Amino acid sequence: MKQMELAVIPGDGIGKEVVPEALRVLDVIAEIHGGLKFSSTHHPWSSEYYVEHGEMMPKDGLSQLTQSDAVFLGAVGDPALVADHISLGGLLLKIRREFEQVINIRPAKQLKGIVSPLANPRDFDIMIVRENSEGEYSSIGGSVHSGEDEIVIQNAVFTKKGVSRVIQYAFELAQQRSGRVTSATKSNGIVHSMPFWDEVFKEVSTNYKNVQTNSEHIDALSAFFITKPQTMDVVVASNLFGDILSDIGAAIMGSIGIAPAGNINLNGKYPSMFEPVHGSAPDIFGKGIANPIGQIWTAKMMLDHFGELEMGTLLLEAIESSMQSGIKTADIGGSSSTSEVTDEIIANLRN
Amino acid sequence: MKQMELAVIPGDGIGKEVVPEALRVLDVIAEIHGGLKFSSTHHPWSSEYYVEHGEMMPKDGLSQLTQSDAVFLGAVGDPALVADHISLGGLLLKIRREFEQVINIRPAKQLKGIVSPLANPRDFDIMIVRENSEGEYSSIGGSVHSGEDEIVIQNAVFTKKGVSRVIQYAFELAQQRSGRVTSATKSNGIVHSMPFWDEVFKEVSTNYKNVQTNSEHIDALSAFFITKPQTMDVVVASNLFGDILSDIGAAIMGSIGIAPAGNINLNGKYPSMFEPVHGSAPDIFGKGIANPIGQIWTAKMMLDHFGELEMGTLLLEAIESSMQSGIKTADIGGSSSTSEVTDEIIANLRN
Ligand SMILES: CC(C)[C@H](C(=O)O)[C@@H](O)C(=O)O
Numbered sequence: 001m002k003q004m005e006l007a008v009i010p011g012d013g014i015g016k017e018v019v020p021e022a023l024r025v026l027d028v029i030a031e032i033h034g035g036l037k038f039s040s041t042h043h044p045w046s047s048e049y050y051v052e053h054g055e056m057m058p059k060d061g062l063s064q065l066t067q068s069d070a071v072f073l074g075a076v077g078d079p080a081l082v083a084d085h086i087s088l089g090g091l092l093l094k095i096r097r098e099f100e101q102v103i104n105i106r107p108a109k110q111l112k113g114i115v116s117p118l119a120n121p122r123d124f125d126i127m128i129v130r131e132n133s134e135g136e137y138s139s140i141g142g143s144v145h146s147g148e149d150e151i152v153i154q155n156a157v158f159t160k161k162g163v164s165r166v167i168q169y170a171f172e173l174a175q176q177r178s179g180r181v182t183s184a185t186k187s188n189g190i191v192h193s194m195p196f197w198d199e200v201f202k203e204v205s206t207n208y209k210n211v212q213t214n215s216e217h218i219d220a221l222s223a224f225f226i227t228k229p230q231t232m233d234v235v236v237a238s239n240l241f242g243d244i245l246s247d248i249g250a251a252i253m254g255s256i257g258i259a260p261a262g263n264i265n266l267n268g269k270y271p272s273m274f275e276p277v278h279g280s281a282p283d284i285f286g287k288g289i290a291n292p293i294g295q296i297w298t299a300k301m302m303l304d305h306f307g308e309l310e311m312g313t314l315l316l317e318a319i320e321s322s323m324q325s326g327i328k329t330a331d332i333g334g335s336s337s338t339s340e341v342t343d344e345i346i347a348n349l350r351n
Numbered sequence: 352m353k354q355m356e357l358a359v360i361p362g363d364g365i366g367k368e369v370v371p372e373a374l375r376v377l378d379v380i381a382e383i384h385g386g387l388k389f390s391s392t393h394h395p396w397s398s399e400y401y402v403e404h405g406e407m408m409p410k411d412g413l414s415q416l417t418q419s420d421a422v423f424l425g426a427v428g429d430p431a432l433v434a435d436h437i438s439l440g441g442l443l444l445k446i447r448r449e450f451e452q453v454i455n456i457r458p459a460k461q462l463k464g465i466v467s468p469l470a471n472p473r474d475f476d477i478m479i480v481r482e483n484s485e486g487e488y489s490s491i492g493g494s495v496h497s498g499e500d501e502i503v504i505q506n507a508v509f510t511k512k513g514v515s516r517v518i519q520y521a522f523e524l525a526q527q528r529s530g531r532v533t534s535a536t537k538s539n540g541i542v543h544s545m546p547f548w549d550e551v552f553k554e555v556s557t558n559y560k561n562v563q564t565n566s567e568h569i570d571a572l573s574a575f576f577i578t579k580p581q582t583m584d585v586v587v588a589s590n591l592f593g594d595i596l597s598d599i600g601a602a603i604m605g606s607i608g609i610a611p612a613g614n615i616n617l618n619g620k621y622p623s624m625f626e627p628v629h630g631s632a633p634d635i636f637g638k639g640i641a642n643p644i645g646q647i648w649t650a651k652m653m654l655d656h657f658g659e660l661e662m663g664t665l666l667l668e669a670i671e672s673s674m675q676s677g678i679k680t681a682d683i684g685g686s687s688s689t690s691e692v693t694d695e696i697i698a699n700l701r702n
């Protein structure tokens with residue numbers, strides 16, 4: 001029996017609604033598999049927790065997570081209770097950083113049964129590989145002078161180590177896929193970090209002669225996600241560019257409510273973390289109408305990460321069938337409830 | 352008689368094909384207007400010029416332009432002849448910088464007669480106001496160590512002056528339009544420059560109580576351009592974010608081949624510059640199939656800038672009619688030539 005220990009953080013808002021749904025699905029997956037079991041420890045860390053305790057997680061929070069095989073997160077943030085930079089910084093970004101989850105992977109894939117906002121949604125299947133630890137998201141910077149003379153400097157920091165490992169990861173992944181890596185750059189406008197990024201991309205690419213490559217400026221590439229997404233396979237990008245591209249990816253898929261993500265630890269010292277791309281959506285929380293597919297597809301990414309590729313494929317097919325049969329939440333044009341969608345996915349799995 | 356002196360730089364590739372077409376149109380506009388005349392001085396500055404002279408423009412190039420009422424540019428760049436950072440840096444970016452064209456404006460508008468890549472292209476009409484002089488495009492930065500230890504730092508520089516003037520420009524513009532300004536931020540990830548941007552946005556907004564405002568993170572906002580572009584009016588953004596959003600804007604309009612831009616000098620010391628968003632497209636150069644609409648719509652923006660709003664409106668209507676009658680170039684699904692499209696627009700103007 002393969003036993004996977006999940007550290008579960010439902011977090012805020014609809015995170016609390018969709019995480020239990022995904023866990024229901026995972027139990028069914030385990031049952032079908034026969035030789036797989038999930039056990040989970042729940043952590044109530046959230047904006048509400050902050051209001052009560054003055055911190056997003058206990059002092060020893062991280063060490064409570066380290067023994068797990070993966071962190072399974074819902075959504076973080078409730079601006080009505082805590083400012084975003086505190087809630088995100090104190091939980092989501094803290095785990096990404098402290099657990100050295102240096103890569104963020106997000107698929108943008110045209111699923112069956114969903115209406116795309118694109119008029120001609122060709123059959124696209126992109127995996128965005130985002131640098132998750134440095135780049136434009138450095139906290140280095142500050143200001144000089146005040147009032148009308150104020151000048152603020154923000155530093156972006158790109159290390160050879162950070163850039164080459166994310167690019168290498170992208171090439172490895174491409175070898176298991178269609179064998180193409182597109183690099184997001186902006187070396188024509190951002191003249192230090194981006195030419196460096198391009199250089200490292202070129203250097204790493206020489207080790208993967210069987211992988212096709214191209215480089216596109218982020219402005220043009222963002223447009224290509226709309227005009228020709230079917231031409232992309234693996235897209236590798238800096239922290240900021242990957243962030244932007246993955247939201248565009250979610251949009252062309254038809255709803256941010258279905259998009260999943262994995263934050264990958266590469267050195268094996270800490271667990272990886274899986275979380276949907278959507279936020280906590282306080283506006284629809286409590287109504288039972290949140291789309292559970294983002295969280296369930298996230299569970300599929302976690303299965304892949306555990307090496308359970310067959311189960312992952314099965315689950316994605318069950319998700320697609322649920323949408324094809326019209327059992328959908330409102331964000332993708334249906335009128336089903338969160339639990340009805342989950343029930344349908346489970347029924348599809350059992351078929 | 353109002354006489355406008357244009358400094359014309361066709362530049363590279365299709366720039367050389369579409370600029371003469373737009374000038375043909377402007378002559379007809381002048382004729383219809385009666386009291387308006389254009390005279391133009393042509394400058395052959397381009398990548399070819401670089402090959403011959405070792406520079407993109409002569410030493411006194413800028414001073415040759417200063418007396419004009421506007422610079423009318425085609426496209427710059429021909430990677431087969433000159434590296435992009437040299438051609439762009441030596442001409443396009445140099446003029447933007449030296450002529451203190453601190454604002455870049457780019458419409459993203461659903462025109463009649465064009466097929467949008469969006470399935471439900473609601474009637475969107477966005478004006479992107481981009482900071483054009485500082486921010487992420489600073490040349491400050493460099494590297495330390497080498498080989499596997501190399502670290503590259505890139506500085507983004509945001510000044511109170513730069514940020515407040517672009518935001519103010521956006522608010523002024525919004526007052527003449529639907530009265531809404533959306534600010535592009537990323538203060539949840541980029542923690543020095545973007546909170547500063549947000550602060551200035553808030554401060555400026557208090558002077559425009561009749562203008563509605565909202566702030567969106569660039570990742571979400573990029574997605575909104577796809578999922579709900581009709582909810583935006585004026586969008587104000589940093590140099591990089593504005594660059595990305597305007598290419599997304601061009602994509603949802605249906606073709607980068609139709610998108611126009613203005614680089615605005617605010618202090619009256621130098622001319623403003625008008626250029627389409629598209630590049631020199633060496634792959635289609637010389638075939639007579641380039642879409643002239645980007646350059647012609649750019650002429651319309653220049654007319655607006657000269658205070659000729661009525662002529663500008665007339666011209667945009669003539670462009671829309673040409674597309675509605677099916678006289679289109681290949682990039683927007685037709686089979687007409689560059690000059691056939693121009694002829695049709697001129698015929699529409701004369702009707
Ligand atoms: C060529 C490049 C430097 C330029 C920019 O990013 O400003 C272009 O993309 C544009 O938007 O005009």
Ligand SMILES: CC(C)[C@H](C(=O)O)[C@@H](O)C(=O)O
Nearest residue numbers: 088093243246277539540570
């Ligand atoms: C909340 C924010 C800091 C975060 C990011 O930009 O990384 C989010 O947008 C994401 O993509 O997970």
